[in-house]
Structure formats: C-alpha cells, structure tokens
Amino acid sequence: MQQRNSGKRRPSGTDGSDFSYRMVVDNRYTKVAKGKSTLSKILIIQAVVLLVGVLNMLFTLLTNKRLETLxxxxxxxxxxxxxxxxxxxxxxxxxxxxxxxxxxxIGVLGSIVAIFLSDSQVKVFNDLSIWETEKVLLLKIACVSIGLFVQIYSVTATISLIGNMSPPKRAS
Incomplete structure (x- = not known):
C-alpha cells in the first residue's frame, strides 16, 4: 500500500497560480456569525435571570402572598x-x-412597573428598617435591575445583528 505524502506536494490540478480565484468570506458574514454567538449568550443570561424571577414568584406563592398579575x-x-x-x-x-x-x-418594562406598583415595595421604602425581612423583594429588585441591563445590551446586539443580516443597499 502506498503511503501518502504529508502535504509537501502541491494538490493535483493546480500550479499554485489560482489564488486569485479563491473565494473570500465577506466581512458582513463574519459579523453575523459573531453577532449570533453573542445573542446566544445574551439569551442564556436572560433565561437565567428569568428563571430566578420565576423562582421568586414561586416562593411568593408558597408564602401565601398574592401573586402580582402584571x-x-x-x-x-x-x-x-x-x-x-x-x-x-x-x-x-x-x-x-x-x-x-x-x-x-415590553416584558422588562412591565416588570419594572410591577416593582413600583407592588405594595411591599412602598412599605420598604417608607420604613427602611424592614429590609431584613423583605429579602424576597430585594431579590426581585436585583433580578429586574440585572434584567434591565441585559435587555439594553440585548437590544444593541440584536440591532447590530439585524443590520449585518440585511443585504447591503446599492447606490442607484
């Protein structure tokens, strides 16, 4: 059986002068791939923050408190x-x-409005001595705050991705 050479020879059918005909990936497609990867990471972070928020809501239900509809x-x-x-x-x-x-x-803004409209939030800001007992509210506020910052980053990354995905405009 013949052994293969380890790449010291030129591929058959070319003399090495065909480099100008080789395909080059447009920079826009590279940006789309990076944007998709970034958006994937952002979506995972948003899902984790949302999961913490859902666990917080479940804890609220377990303590027999009223679930906020908003x-x-x-x-x-x-x-x-x-x-x-x-x-x-x-x-x-x-x-x-x-x-x-x-x-x-809209979902993140709804969460922010729900925090401001909640009864316990008003109590905590009126009487700062009950911060110790309202740890659930602190977790909810932290969740919504982190969600807001992730949302801002998400919007900018998604708009950039959409701009790179759209075909370039031709000058007429």
Missing amino acids: AAASTSLTFISIMIGELGRKRSRVNLLKFYIAAST
Whole structure:
C-alpha cells in the first residue's frame, strides 16, 4: 500500500497560480456569525435571570402572598420573547428578531412597573428598617435591575445583528 505524502506536494490540478480565484468570506458574514454567538449568550443570561424571577414568584406563592398579575404577565411575555429570539437567531429571521426586541422590552418594562406598583415595595421604602425581612423583594429588585441591563445590551446586539443580516443597499 502506498503511503501518502504529508502535504509537501502541491494538490493535483493546480500550479499554485489560482489564488486569485479563491473565494473570500465577506466581512458582513463574519459579523453575523459573531453577532449570533453573542445573542446566544445574551439569551442564556436572560433565561437565567428569568428563571430566578420565576423562582421568586414561586416562593411568593408558597408564602401565601398574592401573586402580582402584571409581574406574571411580563414574565410570561419575556419567556415567549426569548423563545422567539432564539428561533430568529437560529433561522436568521429579521422579523422574529424585531419581534423579540419589542416583546422583551415590553416584558422588562412591565416588570419594572410591577416593582413600583407592588405594595411591599412602598412599605420598604417608607420604613427602611424592614429590609431584613423583605429579602424576597430585594431579590426581585436585583433580578429586574440585572434584567434591565441585559435587555439594553440585548437590544444593541440584536440591532447590530439585524443590520449585518440585511443585504447591503446599492447606490442607484
């Protein structure tokens, strides 16, 4: 049996002068690949923050407190938007990514409004001595704050990805 040479020879059918015909990947496609990777990481972080928020809501239910409807609705909307964002990222669908931006932003803003409208939040800010007993509220505020910063980063990364996914405009 013949042994192969380890690459010291030139491939058959070429004399080495065909380098000008080789394909080069456009910079835009490289940016799309990096943007998709970044968005994947952002979606994972958003899902973890959302999971902590859901656990916080479950803890609220276990302590026989009233579940806030706005917080539950915004959490559900954020969950759905993360799923749609992942689908848009995988399939490179600009419309799904735009819906992800809008829905997740509405979900995060709904969570912020739910924090400001909650009864326990008003009590804590009026009487700062009960911070020790309201650790659940602190966790909720921390979750929403982290979610807001992740959302801001998510919107900028997704807009950049959408810009790179769209075909370049031709000058007429």
